[in-house]
Amino acid sequence: MKKINFFRAPEFGVSVALIGLFILMSFLSPLFLSGYNLINILLQSSTYMILSIGMTFVIVTGGIDLSVGSIAVVSGILMASLMKNGVNVYLAIIAGLIISIFCGFINGFLVSKISLPSFIVTLATMSIFQGAALIFSGGLPIYGFPKSFSFLGIGSVLSVPVPVIIALICIIISVFVFKKTKIGHYALAIGDNRQAVKMCGINIFKYEMLVYMINGFTTGIAAIITTARLNSAEPLGSMSMGLDAVAAVVMSGTSLSGGTGSVTGAIIGSLLMGVLRNGMTLLNVQSYYQNLIIGIVILIAVFIDKIRNDYSYKK
Amino acid sequence: MEKRTILSVKNICKSFPGVRALNNVCFDLQEGEVHALLGENGAGKSTLIKIIFGLLKKDSGEIILNGKELKIISPLKSYENGIALIPQERTLLMHKSIAENIFLGLEPMKNKIISKTAMINKSSELMKSFNMNIAPETLVSELSTGMQQTVEIIRAINRKAKIVIMDEPTGGLSAQEVKTLFEVIKTLKEKNISVIYISHRMEEIFEISERITILRDGENSGTYVTQSVTKEKVIEMMAGKKISSSERKEIIPGDKVLEVKDLSTSKIKNINFELRKGEILGIAGLLGSGRTEIFECIYGINRNYKGKVFINSEECTNPSVNNAIKHGIGFVTEDRKRTGLSLKSSVAKNITLPMKNEIFKRGIINTKNMKKISSEYSEKVGLNTKDMSFISGNLSGGNQQKVLIARWMAKKSGILLLDEPTVGVDVNAKQEIHNLIRNYCSENNAAVVASSDFPELLDVCSRIIVISEGKIVKEFENKNIDEKILLEYATSAGGKIYEEN
Known part of the structure; x- marks a missing residue:
C-alpha cells in the first residue's frame, strides 16, 4: 500500500482552510448547509474553478497569465455580436473558443519564442485585448441572446446547474491531462528546470505554447458561462478575474516559480474562495469588508503552506 | 612558539x-x-x-x-x-x-x-x-x-x-x-x-x-x-575504510562510434579525435579551455561550428539535441543543478525525462513502466534510495550525479559525454561513479570524460587528450603518465610554449 502523507501534500494548507471554514460557516449560519446553498456555492465557484485549471498549467511552467480577464471579454464580445447578427449559437461558441485559444497562442508565442517575461507580456496583452474588445464593440455592452445560449448559464439538468456540470467535465479532463499526459508531465518539468528539459531534447516551445493555449481555452469556456448567465457581454468586464484565478492557484501551494502544483489544489482553492464569498453574503458582511477578508484568507493559506514547506525541508 | x-x-x-x-x-x-x-x-x-x-x-x-x-x-x-x-x-x-x-x-x-x-x-x-x-x-x-x-x-x-x-x-x-x-x-x-x-x-x-x-x-x-x-x-x-579502486581492465577497442573532424568554433580550433566501442576517452583541460564547447557541438546545442561530427560513421547533417539523443548520445553536464536535474521532481521523473515511447503510449504516461525502468537503473547505479518518488533536490551531490548517469543508461545511450562528472562529490561516491563509468563502457558502450581533475582522468580513462586554449596539444595512451605531465600540457597556452622551444 502506498502511504499518503496528507500533511506533506501540497494541497494540505488550502484543504485545512476549506474544511475549517466549512465547519465554521455551518455553525454561524443555519442556511449554509442546505442543499440549495451548497449547489449555489458550486454554481458561484464554477467559473473560478474553470479559470484556475488553465492558470495552473501556466503557473507550473513558471509563468503567469494576467490577461485572462481580457481574453474572457474579447471572447464574450465576439460571441455576443455574432449571435446578435444571427449566426448560429454553436458556431458563435466555437468562434469564441477559437479567439480565446488564439489569444493564448499570442501570449505563448511571445513568452516562449521571443523569450519575454510572462508577467510583462500578459500585462501588455491584458490591455491590448481589452482595447480590441472596446474598439470592436464601441464600448457598449451587447445583451439579449437565444434561449439555447442562455441555457448554458442559467439552465439545469436534474436540478444541477449547467455551469456546474461544465466545470465538472473540465475538472475530470484536466486532472487526467495534468497527471497522465505529456503536457502536464513536461509543464511541471519546464517550470522545475528549463535547461535540464532542453538538454533532454524536449521541445519546450511546443509545450509552453500548448499551456498558454489551454489557458486560453478554459478562459473561453468561462466566458461562455459568464456571458450566458449575465445575458450580456460587457466590454469593461471584470479585469480581476485573472488575479482571482492566480490567487486560487497560489493558495493551493503551487509555487509561482514553477515546478510544483496540481489542478486538484487549484480547484480546492477556488472552492475556498466560493465558500468564503457565499458565507460572507449569508452573514450580511458588507462587500467592502468582503474584499478585505478575502485578502487576509489568501495570506493565511499561503502562510500555512510556508510552514508545511519549512517542515518538510527540515526533515 | x-x-x-x-x-x-x-x-x-x-x-x-x-x-x-x-x-x-x-x-x-x-x-x-x-x-x-x-x-x-x-x-x-x-x-x-x-x-x-x-x-x-x-x-x-x-x-x-x-x-x-x-x-x-x-x-x-x-x-x-x-x-x-x-x-x-x-x-x-x-x-x-x-x-x-x-x-x-x-x-x-x-x-x-x-x-x-x-x-x-x-x-x-x-x-x-x-x-x-x-x-x-x-x-x-x-x-x-x-x-x-x-x-x-x-x-x-x-x-x-x-x-x-x-x-x-x-x-x-x-x-x-x-x-x-x-x-x-x-x-x-x-x-x-x-x-x-x-x-x-x-x-x-x-x-x-x-x-x-x-x-x-x-x-x-x-x-x-x-x-x-x-x-x-x-x-x-x-x-572509515579503504576504498578499493577496481582495476582498469585491458580493453580491445571495437568499432568507431564517434569521430570529430576539424571541429572549430570561436572558442575551439581544429579538434580531431575518434572514439571506439569500449573506450573511455579523457579530455584534460582547465576551466575555459574549450572542453565543454566540444561537447556542446557534438550534442547539438551549438550548431554553428565548422568541421564534421560522425556518429557511428554517419555524418550529423542536422545537429540538434533531439537528434543527438536519437543517435545514442547522453550528456551529463558540468552543472547538475542548473542543466541536469529537475530538482523539485521525483527520481523516477528525472531518470525517464528524455524518454518518449518507452514511457508514453499515445501521449499518455505509463506510470508502471516509468517506475520499473527507474527502479532498475537506480539499482544499477547504486542509488541510496529505493523510493522512486523521492525528490531529487534532497539527494546528496553524488546521488544526484548517479541519477543523471542512470538517465542515459536507461535511455541506452551508447556514447556518454561526461563533463566534470564528480565535481563536488565525496571521495566514496567519486570512486563509485568511476567504477560505474568503467563497467558501463565494458558492456560495449563508450564514453568521453572531460575534467580538470586530472587524477580522475588517470583513474578512469584509457586514452587522454589534453586541450589548452581550444586546441589539442597532446594525446596520451594512459600508460606511465602522471598528473604533472597533464598539467604541464594543459597550461601550455595552446601549445605555444612547445612551439617556441
Missing part, C-alpha cells in the same frame, strides 16, 4: 529529526592558522560551521572565542565578534561597484550623506593589499568568479573579521584563480587572520592548510598537523 587559540568548540551536539548530525564534536583554531575541515558529504562539516556562524542552534556544547564563552550566536553577532562566512554561492550585489559591495551596511557617512570618495579610497587601499589592481568603481558583475570571491573576502576583512570561514571556495574556479585565492589566503595569514577551510580537494588542502580536522558521521575522526599525514591516511580517516 605556541600560537594562541582564538576559537575553540567543545562537545557540540546537534540532532535533526531522525538524524544525529553532530556528536560531541571538538575543534579549535589558532591565530593566523589555516585549518582544513574535511569529511564526506553528510559528515557534519556544514552543520558545524553553520553552528559556529549562528545559522543553526546547537543542542549542547560550548563555543569559546578569545577565552569567553559565546552565549548568543547569530550571524549578526558573529560579524560583531569578527567571524565571517564566505559561502559557496556569491552574496554580492551584482549591479553595484566593488567599493559599494565592500562597504555594504557600513557606508562611511559625511553630513548624513554617503561619502563615495572615502569609500573608494579605503576600498582601493584594501584591494591593493590583496594585489587586486582594478578600479573600485568596477561593477561586480564584470568580474570573474575568482575576483568576486576576493571581493567577498575583502568585505569580511573590512568588517574586522579575525576568523574567515570558507566553504568549498575553489568550486568553479580556474587553476589560475585558485592560485590567486591561495595568495589571498597567505595575505590573510600575514594579517594574523585565521581561516577555516572546507574542501573536497585533497591536493589543495595539503598545499594550503597547517592542520586538518576530519569528521566522519558527525564525530571527530582526528586532527593532524598537515605535514605529518599522507593523503591516503586522510582518505581512510574520512571514509
Whole structure:
C-alpha cells in the first residue's frame, strides 16, 4: 500500500482552510448547509474553478497569465455580436473558443519564442485585448441572446446547474491531462528546470505554447458561462478575474516559480474562495469588508503552506 | 612558539529529526592558522560551521572565542565578534561597484550623506593589499568568479573579521584563480587572520592548510598537523575504510562510434579525435579551455561550428539535441543543478525525462513502466534510495550525479559525454561513479570524460587528450603518465610554449 502523507501534500494548507471554514460557516449560519446553498456555492465557484485549471498549467511552467480577464471579454464580445447578427449559437461558441485559444497562442508565442517575461507580456496583452474588445464593440455592452445560449448559464439538468456540470467535465479532463499526459508531465518539468528539459531534447516551445493555449481555452469556456448567465457581454468586464484565478492557484501551494502544483489544489482553492464569498453574503458582511477578508484568507493559506514547506525541508 | 587559540568548540551536539548530525564534536583554531575541515558529504562539516556562524542552534556544547564563552550566536553577532562566512554561492550585489559591495551596511557617512570618495579610497587601499589592481568603481558583475570571491573576502576583512570561514571556495574556479585565492589566503595569514577551510580537494588542502580536522558521521575522526599525514591516511580517516579502486581492465577497442573532424568554433580550433566501442576517452583541460564547447557541438546545442561530427560513421547533417539523443548520445553536464536535474521532481521523473515511447503510449504516461525502468537503473547505479518518488533536490551531490548517469543508461545511450562528472562529490561516491563509468563502457558502450581533475582522468580513462586554449596539444595512451605531465600540457597556452622551444 502506498502511504499518503496528507500533511506533506501540497494541497494540505488550502484543504485545512476549506474544511475549517466549512465547519465554521455551518455553525454561524443555519442556511449554509442546505442543499440549495451548497449547489449555489458550486454554481458561484464554477467559473473560478474553470479559470484556475488553465492558470495552473501556466503557473507550473513558471509563468503567469494576467490577461485572462481580457481574453474572457474579447471572447464574450465576439460571441455576443455574432449571435446578435444571427449566426448560429454553436458556431458563435466555437468562434469564441477559437479567439480565446488564439489569444493564448499570442501570449505563448511571445513568452516562449521571443523569450519575454510572462508577467510583462500578459500585462501588455491584458490591455491590448481589452482595447480590441472596446474598439470592436464601441464600448457598449451587447445583451439579449437565444434561449439555447442562455441555457448554458442559467439552465439545469436534474436540478444541477449547467455551469456546474461544465466545470465538472473540465475538472475530470484536466486532472487526467495534468497527471497522465505529456503536457502536464513536461509543464511541471519546464517550470522545475528549463535547461535540464532542453538538454533532454524536449521541445519546450511546443509545450509552453500548448499551456498558454489551454489557458486560453478554459478562459473561453468561462466566458461562455459568464456571458450566458449575465445575458450580456460587457466590454469593461471584470479585469480581476485573472488575479482571482492566480490567487486560487497560489493558495493551493503551487509555487509561482514553477515546478510544483496540481489542478486538484487549484480547484480546492477556488472552492475556498466560493465558500468564503457565499458565507460572507449569508452573514450580511458588507462587500467592502468582503474584499478585505478575502485578502487576509489568501495570506493565511499561503502562510500555512510556508510552514508545511519549512517542515518538510527540515526533515 | 605556541600560537594562541582564538576559537575553540567543545562537545557540540546537534540532532535533526531522525538524524544525529553532530556528536560531541571538538575543534579549535589558532591565530593566523589555516585549518582544513574535511569529511564526506553528510559528515557534519556544514552543520558545524553553520553552528559556529549562528545559522543553526546547537543542542549542547560550548563555543569559546578569545577565552569567553559565546552565549548568543547569530550571524549578526558573529560579524560583531569578527567571524565571517564566505559561502559557496556569491552574496554580492551584482549591479553595484566593488567599493559599494565592500562597504555594504557600513557606508562611511559625511553630513548624513554617503561619502563615495572615502569609500573608494579605503576600498582601493584594501584591494591593493590583496594585489587586486582594478578600479573600485568596477561593477561586480564584470568580474570573474575568482575576483568576486576576493571581493567577498575583502568585505569580511573590512568588517574586522579575525576568523574567515570558507566553504568549498575553489568550486568553479580556474587553476589560475585558485592560485590567486591561495595568495589571498597567505595575505590573510600575514594579517594574523585565521581561516577555516572546507574542501573536497585533497591536493589543495595539503598545499594550503597547517592542520586538518576530519569528521566522519558527525564525530571527530582526528586532527593532524598537515605535514605529518599522507593523503591516503586522510582518505581512510574520512571514509572509515579503504576504498578499493577496481582495476582498469585491458580493453580491445571495437568499432568507431564517434569521430570529430576539424571541429572549430570561436572558442575551439581544429579538434580531431575518434572514439571506439569500449573506450573511455579523457579530455584534460582547465576551466575555459574549450572542453565543454566540444561537447556542446557534438550534442547539438551549438550548431554553428565548422568541421564534421560522425556518429557511428554517419555524418550529423542536422545537429540538434533531439537528434543527438536519437543517435545514442547522453550528456551529463558540468552543472547538475542548473542543466541536469529537475530538482523539485521525483527520481523516477528525472531518470525517464528524455524518454518518449518507452514511457508514453499515445501521449499518455505509463506510470508502471516509468517506475520499473527507474527502479532498475537506480539499482544499477547504486542509488541510496529505493523510493522512486523521492525528490531529487534532497539527494546528496553524488546521488544526484548517479541519477543523471542512470538517465542515459536507461535511455541506452551508447556514447556518454561526461563533463566534470564528480565535481563536488565525496571521495566514496567519486570512486563509485568511476567504477560505474568503467563497467558501463565494458558492456560495449563508450564514453568521453572531460575534467580538470586530472587524477580522475588517470583513474578512469584509457586514452587522454589534453586541450589548452581550444586546441589539442597532446594525446596520451594512459600508460606511465602522471598528473604533472597533464598539467604541464594543459597550461601550455595552446601549445605555444612547445612551439617556441
